[in-house]
Amino acid sequence: MTKAPLITPVLIAGCAILMFSFAVRASFGVFQIPVAAEFGWARAEFSLAIAIQNLAWGIGQPIFGALAERFGDRRAIIGGALLYAAGLVLSAYAITPGQHQLLAILIGFGIAGTGFGVILAIVGRASSPENRSMALGIATAAGSAGQVIGAPTAEWLLQSYSWQTVFIIFAAVILATLAALPFLRSPRLATRAELEESLGTVLVRAFKDPSYTLIFLGFFSCGYQLAFITAHFPAFVTELCSPIDSSSLLAGLGITTTSALGAVSIAVIGIFNIAGTLTAGYLGKRYTKKYLLFWIYVGRTVAAATFILLPITPVSVLVFSAVMGSLWLATVPLTSGLVAHIYGIRYMGTLYGVVFLSHQIGGFLGVWLGGKMYDLNGGYGLVWWIGVGVGAFSAIVHLPIRERQMVASTA
Numbered sequence: 001m002t003k004a005p006l007i008t009p010v011l012i013a014g015c016a017i018l019m020f021s022f023a024v025r026a027s028f029g030v031f032q033i034p035v036a037a038e039f040g041w042a043r044a045e046f047s048l049a050i051a052i053q054n055l056a057w058g059i060g061q062p063i064f065g066a067l068a069e070r071f072g073d074r075r076a077i078i079g080g081a082l083l084y085a086a087g088l089v090l091s092a093y094a095i096t097p098g099q100h101q102l103l104a105i106l107i108g109f110g111i112a113g114t115g116f117g118v119i120l121a122i123v124g125r126a127s128s129p130e131n132r133s134m135a136l137g138i139a140t141a142a143g144s145a146g147q148v149i150g151a152p153t154a155e156w157l158l159q160s161y162s163w164q165t166v167f168i169i170f171a172a173v174i175l176a177t178l179a180a181l182p183f184l185r186s187p188r189l190a191t192r193a194e195l196e197e198s199l200g201t202v203l204v205r206a207f208k209d210p211s212y213t214l215i216f217l218g219f220f221s222c223g224y225q226l227a228f229i230t231a232h233f234p235a236f237v238t239e240l241c242s243p244i245d246s247s248s249l250l251a252g253l254g255i256t257t258t259s260a261l262g263a264v265s266i267a268v269i270g271i272f273n274i275a276g277t278l279t280a281g282y283l284g285k286r287y288t289k290k291y292l293l294f295w296i297y298v299g300r301t302v303a304a305a306t307f308i309l310l311p312i313t314p315v316s317v318l319v320f321s322a323v324m325g326s327l328w329l330a331t332v333p334l335t336s337g338l339v340a341h342i343y344g345i346r347y348m349g350t351l352y353g354v355v356f357l358s359h360q361i362g363g364f365l366g367v368w369l370g371g372k373m374y375d376l377n378g379g380y381g382l383v384w385w386i387g388v389g390v391g392a393f394s395a396i397v398h399l400p401i402r403e404r405q406m407v408a409s410t411a
Helices: 009-025 028-039 043-071 073-092 097-114 116-126 129-158 163-183 199-208 210-240 258-284 289-309 314-327 331-343 348-377 381-397
Strands: none
Touching: 009 073, 009 097, 009 116, 009 129, 009 163, 028 043, 028 129, 028 163, 028 210, 028 258, 043 073, 043 097, 043 116, 043 210, 043 348, 073 097, 073 116, 073 163, 097 116, 097 163, 116 129, 116 331, 116 348, 129 163, 129 258, 129 331, 199 210, 199 331, 199 348, 210 258, 210 289, 210 331, 210 348, 210 381, 258 289, 258 314, 258 331, 289 314, 289 331, 289 381, 331 348, 348 381
């Protein structure tokens, strides 16, 4: 029997869409200071817009997953890209906090249509069982690659253009990703038992399963930590990190300000996340996924607590970014793979989308609390320690999960 290939046109096309979608998404933290400075807003105003974006993304994920399964993957992606681009263009002309926050809903739904829920379901269906975990890891790593280029590109563009112009440029980039659609021809691989069941039947079974609830709860802290850091870490580093020595290696590389270091830190997270995500995908095929997730959340908890307890220097920022980056999206191929393994791939987009809603509820709270607590207390300390606590909670709740198939595994 010929071994199924790991790298396929579907995987490559999916990676391209995820990379550019996440490049734009990961850049919003860079706009925190420019937008607030232009309009004289409190930090919480634009933070709330990003928080709403994350929540809309989470709400939209199961919706787009169901739309993809009902009307086709490519139609769902086209709808997502159009909403994403429209939200960015309209935001470029928004002049009040309320306008930005309302338009964040469009952007959030756009990310849902071009993000993990839809694309990972396509990649999962197009992959053979022996390649699925690794393929999901590669697709997730593509999102990390987008993070590598997103924040630094935004910072670079802001040196020459207004933030409004950068938003319009990013809208054009999102629309350009639709060129990958002809390659997204994913077969609907599923077992006979899965094909005979309705979406409602599968959802009811999942909702009654305590393991699905635990997966849902466990993904909360992932969203809290990632969204908080993406939205606030550049500003956090800009304001709290000690100055960069003019004779240091960083200065030699052109990184002379803490603002530039803040943008670069997001890229460092993305670089190390590529390796971490690929490793998670590789290990997910060979080891129990729930235990891998347990150790990832333990690692995040220790890293975050250590960083905030030590003096914040350029070196500690880069070390933390590297460690957190290696654990950043490593949860995604394992969590999505866990959902596919237990509940099957027929309705993976919707089932993973519901779990992802928990991720984005956490993301909403992480971003919003970050801005709110900053305005109230003048710092991010309390919000950071909440992230440490929810990380420990997520580690614990993964341990009771029963990692066994609930559908027939043969066609």
